[in-house]
Each structure stands twice: as structure tokens, then as C-alpha cells.
Amino acid sequence: MDFLAEGLRRALALLLSGDPEVLGIALLTLKVAVVATIVACGIGLPLGYLLATRRFWGRRAALTAVNTALAFPTVVVGLLVFGLLSRRGPLGGLGWLYTWQAIVIGDVLLALPIAAALSAAAVQGVDPRVRRTAQTLGASRWLTAWTVAREARFALAAVITAAFGQVVAEIGAAMMLGGNIRGSTRTLTTAVALYTSQGDFGLALALGVMLIAIALVVNVALQVLQGKGSG
Amino acid sequence: MVELRGVRHRYDGRLVLNLDHFAVPTGALLAVVGHNGSGKSTLLRLLALLEAPTEGAVLWDGAPLPRHPPSALRRRVTLVEQRPILLRGSVRDNLGFGLRLRGIGRTTVDRQVETVADQFGLTSLLERRRHELSDGEVQRVAVARAIAVRPDVLLLDEPASSADRAAAGALYRALAAERASRPFAVCIASHQLEDAYRWADDIRALAEGRLSPVTPENLFRVELPPGSGETKHARVGAIDIAVATDRTGPVVLAVPPTDIFVSREPLPSSARNVLTGRVTRLATHRPGGGVVAVTADVGVELVAIVTAEAARELALAPDAPVVFSFKASAVRVF
Numbered sequence: 348m349d350f351l352a353e354g355l356r357r358a359l360a361l362l363l364s365g366d367p368e369v370l371g372i373a374l375l376t377l378k379v380a381v382v383a384t385i386v387a388c389g390i391g392l393p394l395g396y397l398l399a400t401r402r403f404w405g406r407r408a409a410l411t412a413v414n415t416a417l418a419f420p421t422v423v424v425g426l427l428v429f430g431l432l433s434r435r436g437p438l439g440g441l442g443w444l445y446t447w448q449a450i451v452i453g454d455v456l457l458a459l460p461i462a463a464a465l466s467a468a469a470v471q472g473v474d475p476r477v478r479r480t481a482q483t484l485g486a487s488r489w490l491t492a493w494t495v496a497r498e499a500r501f502a503l504a505a506v507i508t509a510a511f512g513q514v515v516a517e518i519g520a521a522m523m524l525g526g527n528i529r530g531s532t533r534t535l536t537t538a539v540a541l542y543t544s545q546g547d548f549g550l551a552l553a554l555g556v557m558l559i560a561i562a563l564v565v566n567v568a569l570q571v572l573q574g575k576g577s578g
Numbered sequence: 579m580v581e582l583r584g585v586r587h588r589y590d591g592r593l594v595l596n597l598d599h600f601a602v603p604t605g606a607l608l609a610v611v612g613h614n615g616s617g618k619s620t621l622l623r624l625l626a627l628l629e630a631p632t633e634g635a636v637l638w639d640g641a642p643l644p645r646h647p648p649s650a651l652r653r654r655v656t657l658v659e660q661r662p663i664l665l666r667g668s669v670r671d672n673l674g675f676g677l678r679l680r681g682i683g684r685t686t687v688d689r690q691v692e693t694v695a696d697q698f699g700l701t702s703l704l705e706r707r708r709h710e711l712s713d714g715e716v717q718r719v720a721v722a723r724a725i726a727v728r729p730d731v732l733l734l735d736e737p738a739s740s741a742d743r744a745a746a747g748a749l750y751r752a753l754a755a756e757r758a759s760r761p762f763a764v765c766i767a768s769h770q771l772e773d774a775y776r777w778a779d780d781i782r783a784l785a786e787g788r789l790s791p792v793t794p795e796n797l798f799r800v801e802l803p804p805g806s807g808e809t810k811h812a813r814v815g816a817i818d819i820a821v822a823t824d825r826t827g828p829v830v831l832a833v834p835p836t837d838i839f840v841s842r843e844p845l846p847s848s849a850r851n852v853l854t855g856r857v858t859r860l861a862t863h864r865p866g867g868g869v870v871a872v873t874a875d876v877g878v879e880l881v882a883i884v885t886a887e888a889a890r891e892l893a894l895a896p897d898a899p900v901v902f903s904f905k906a907s908a909v910r911v912f
Contacts, residue, residue, distance in 0.1 A: 476663040483626055484676035484727060485653035497666050 350548050357549025358556050368530075369550075373557050376535040379447055380515040380561075383454035387510050390455075391462020392503065396492055398463065399470035400478065410467065416460035421453075421519030428453045429523050445526040450534065453520030458510040465509060469502030470495060504573050511565055515558065535561075579603050579763065580625055580655065580731050585634035587620060587787075595620050595631075595787045602731060605761040607753075609768055609778035611797065611830065613912045617787035618767035619660060622733045625765060626657035653680065656729040660736045660767075662720030664708040669700060669719050672708075676727035690726055698722040698752045713740035718749055725756055734766045750777045769830070783832055783912065790910055796833040796881055802826045802911075809850060809906050817877035820850035820906040830912040837908040838882035840872055841901045842892055849903035853877060857898045860889065874900050 361369055398410055430436050432444040432452070443449045473495050481494040496503060518536040525532030527541060535558040542551035580602050587595040595617045602608050602625065610618050623629045624636060627647050635642040638651060656676070664672050673691040682690075695701045698718050708716065717740045724732055738746035754777065757764065766778065783790040783797065798819070800812040804826045811818040812831060821831060839845070844852050855876030862870055870889040872882045880902055884894075894900065 474663055476659055476661075477665065479623075479628055479657075479659065480663055480665060481675075482628060482652070483655075483657045484723065485649065485656075485679045487649055487679075490679060494665060 354552035358553030361553040387458035395466030425520035425523035449524035454514040581637040612784035655731040815878040850906040
């Protein structure tokens with residue numbers, strides 16, 4: 348148990364000292380997670396709305412596909428994107444492999460099914476009369492969707508939180524696509540794995556605490572926003 | 579005017595509405611009566627352009643509409659559902675919702691909201707939220723919210739089902755005041771015949787998705803006695819009407835005017851209902867003659883349709899004695 352106590356002491360010291368390397372890793376993690384969450388939710392929430400409200404051929408199959416994608420292993424997604432971005436892959440020309448953009452692509456693919464499947468469930472949970480009321484009072488398609496989204500705001504905030512939680516804590520794709528390059532693509536999760544394997548528990552623990560702190564801050568911020576929008 | 583022509587509407591292959599023609603003329607208040615599941619709500623959703631009919635056409639001022647009507651046209655018709663829902667926000671936000679969608683400025687929205695709130699007795703509730711209102715109040719807000727956008731066609735599905743008698747009266751009076759201020763079409767689906775009689779210009783009866791050939795005069799709300807006998811007797815005003823039905827409890831009886839035999843003397847026949855009385859009114863039903871609507875007081879007021887020739891041969895005239903006969907199986911039960 349001594350190493351744990353020692354680790355926590357070092358974690359606290361590191362956090363208080365404002366180590367530039369640790370700060371850089373935290374900022375990169377935040378950047379990747381925020382960009383990936385915005386992109387995944389930007390696509391996933393409208394997709395979930397369409398899956399929940401439109402009747403079209405293949406809708407059931409699409410819902411099944413999205414729900415199945417929820418269980419995709421992160422390393423498999425990492426492998427697929429690796430294949431796409433590698434020099435001989437179809438997107439090799441972009442030169443994104445081992446950059447933060449590659450991690451974002453992997454994270455988006457992992458968070459997109461969460462955003463789509465959970466938002467479809469959230470919208471399905473809204474009383475169908477809300478949609479009909481907005482329509483009959485003259486709302487366009489966009490305004491109808493916006494009205495429904497306002498009614499489902501708590502569930503949709505939870506969807507965004509879940510998507511953020513997925514990308515911020517993800518390690519498989521980040522390791523394979525980013526390469527855990529110091530000062531470039533090292534995120535909190537890949538750094539924790541690296542320092543643990545090197546036996547530097549203090550640093551690994553400090554970074555783990557930081558990861559939890561980021562998740563906590565984002566969740567509190569979302570809750571505050573929900574509170575302001577209640578009523 | 580909004581019309582349905584040759585409409586057959588199905589849900590999962592089941593025919594729920596089968597109407598050759600149905601129209602809501604501008605300026606009219608039309609009531610559609612019928613029991614639960616008769617197709618009233620489906621009819622209103624089609625008229626509201628929220629659904630397109632499986633077969634047939636919806637016409638606006640005589641022109642057929644595409645399956646997805648333009649939003650400018652959709653904004654001219656508004657539906658209040660049977661159990662309406664208020665959107666997020668206060669009563670004021672709800673009353674202004676449709677107006678804001680139309681890009682109307684805040685000052686004008688506020689003024690119109692105050693006006694409609696006053697009209698429907700909602701001024702004291704303006705800052706309340708949906709969970710602070712009773713079902714009847716929610717219904718009143720929903721009707722006011724629909725009126726606020728000044729639709730050309732207003733469709734109300736059981737608008738007073740959650741209101742007590744006084745509140746229902748207030749709602750209908752507010753609606754009448756609005757109709758007095760501008761011409762617009764109103765179609766109300768209701769099972770409350772008293773309201774339909776009192777406020778509607780015309781009544782249509784729906785049964786199993788079809789229009790029933792009855793006039794409002796021949797509709798009666800009665801209590802059928804229990805029992806499974808083949809013929810039941812329902813008390814209507816001062817008379818008993820024999821009805822062939824298994825139904826019991828509160829129902830609406832409809833006697834199709836074309837199913838009533840008119841004579842001067844009681845005739846031996848299979849008719850279980852033979853009612854004597856006096857003619858109170860004669861009206862040519864169609865311009866150019868053809869058929870005559872004979873209204874008689876036979877203990878209750880009933881209307882029968884006969885040909886002009888038959889009316890002449892029977893020498894029907896106001897105050898003349900008359901006998902109305904109809905079979906127990908001709909009486910429709912809703």
C-alpha cells in the first residue's frame with residue numbers, strides 16, 4: 348500500500364507544481380476529447396433524431412447497426428482507421444497517422460454510435476404530441492426538431508456526457524493512431540499506461556487524477572447548463 | 579375551404595377512414611360526432627395536414643395538395659389534440675409559440691398573447707408552467723394557443739373533455755366571439771352531443787370510419803338498459819324507441835331520415851317504432867325540388883326525408899297529423 352500513498356503524494360506535488368509536460372498532455376487530451384465529442388454529437392444527434400422520427404425502408408436495420416456499433420472494441424476501430432490512414436491506405440495522402448487528428452477520427456467513430464443510439468432513444472422517449480404540436484403550430488422541420496430536442500434536453504445532455512466519457516477515457520485507438528509520441532500525441536490515458544509500465548506510479552497516478560478531474564469538470568459544467576435550462 | 583375526396587386511410591393495412599367526400603366550409607362550425615375509434619381523430623389529423631391519406635386527395639380551396647404541403651399552407655390550419663400537451667416554458671411562452679415561429683416581433687407577440695389570454699380567461703395563469711395547471715386549464719391554453727395564430731381552419735379534438743360544464747361553456751363562448759370577429763372554419767370532434775347541438779352549424783356522424791347518413795335532429799343521447807335481449811327500449815323524451823343492439827349504457831342513437839316511413843295512418847308492418855304526431859315544418863331539401871325534409875313532433879322532434887311526390891300525395895302540411903315508422907334495426911347506435 349506504500350506505493351499508493353507515495354503515488355498520491357507525487358500526484359499532488361506534480362499537480363501543484365504545474366509541470367509543463369503534464370499540462371501539455373492534459374491540454375491535448377482535452378482538445379482531442381472536445382473536438383471528437385463535437386464532431387460525433389454534431390453527426391450523431393441529428394442521426395438519432397432521424398432514426399427516432401422518420402419511417403423509411405431499412406430503418407430497423409440502421410438502428411440494429413448503430414446499436415451493434417456500440418460494442419465495437421476500441422482496438423478494432425483503431426486498426427480500421429490505421430488501415431485507412433497508413434501510407435498505403437486510401438487516406439494515406441493526408442499524412443495524419445500519428446497525429447492528434449488521427450486520434451480524433453478514431454474517437455469520433457467510437458463516440459458516434461453512442462451519440463446516435465442514445466439520442467434516438469432520448470427522442471423516442473419524448474411524447475409524440477410535442478412533435479405534432481410544433482408542426483401544427485407551424486414549425487418547420489428544423490424548428491420541430493429543435494422543439495423536441497428542448498423537451499429531451501436532460502437525456503441529450505446525458506448523451507453528450509456519455510460520448511465525452513467514451514473519448515476522454517479511450518486508450519486503444521489513441522495508442523494505435525497517435526503512437527503515444529512525447530510532446531505530440533501523448534494523451535493522459537496513453538501516458539498513464541506508459542508510466543505504469545515503466546514503474547513510475549506517482550506520475551501515472553497524477554495523470555489518472557487529472558483525467559478524473561477533467562471528466563468531473565465537464566460533467567459539472569453540463570449539469571450547470573441543464574439546471575439553467577430547466578423549467 | 580379544406581376538403582377530403584375519395585379518402586381511404588389505413589393503419590397497418592386496417593381501413594380506419596373511408597370517406598367519399600368531407601368538407602369544412604369557411605365560416606362554418608362543423609361538429610363530428612361518433613364513439614371512440616370511429617375515426618374522428620384520424621379525420622382531424624388528415625385535415626390538419628399532419629398525415630397524408632393512404633388513398634385519395636386533400637383539397638384546399640378546390641386544389642389538390644401534394645403529399646407534403648408547403649409550410650405556408652400548413653400554417654393556415656391548426657389542430658388541438660384530444661389530450662393536448664403544453665411545450666416547455668410558461669403559459670405565455672406557449673401562447674406566443676406559433677406567433678414567434680412566424681417571425682412576428684416581440685412587442686406584437688406580447689400584445690396578441692395578452693389579447694388571447696384575456697379572451698380565454700387565462701390572464702392570471704400567464705406565468706404558470708405546465709405542471710402548475712389542471713387538465714382543463716391545459717386544454718384551454720391549447721385552444722387559445724391555436725387561436726392565437728389566427729388559422730383559416732381550426733380543428734379541435736374533444737376540446738372540452740377535461741373541462742367542467744362552466745369551463746366548457748366559457749371555451750365555446752370565447753370561440754364564438756373569435757368567429758364573430760373574423761370568418762374561419764372550425765371542425766370539432768366531440769362525443770358531447772349537447773355541445774355539438776348548441777354550438778355547431780352542422781353535424782356529421784362517423785361510425786367505423788364512414789359518414790353516417792343522419793342529421794343532427796335525429797341524434798339522441800340515451801342510456802340503454804342492461805340485458806342481451808334482441809330489442810331494447812330507450813327512453814327519448816316522452817317516447818320509447820325500440821333498438822336492435824347488444825350495447826348497454828350511455829350511447830348515441832341515430833335514426834337515418836331516409837329510413838323513416840311517413841304515412842297519415844299507422845300501417846301494419848314490421849316496423850317496431852310507430853310514432854304519431856304532427857308535422858311542424860316542411861323544407862325542400864335540394865334546390866329544384868326532388869326531396870322534402872319533413873319535421874314532425876312525435877313526442878320528440880324527428881326529421882324524415884321523402885320525395886316531393888310522396889309529400890304531395892300524403893298532403894303533408896304544417897300541423898297535419900302524421901305517422902313516422904322505422905324498424906328497430908334501422909336505428910344506428912354509436
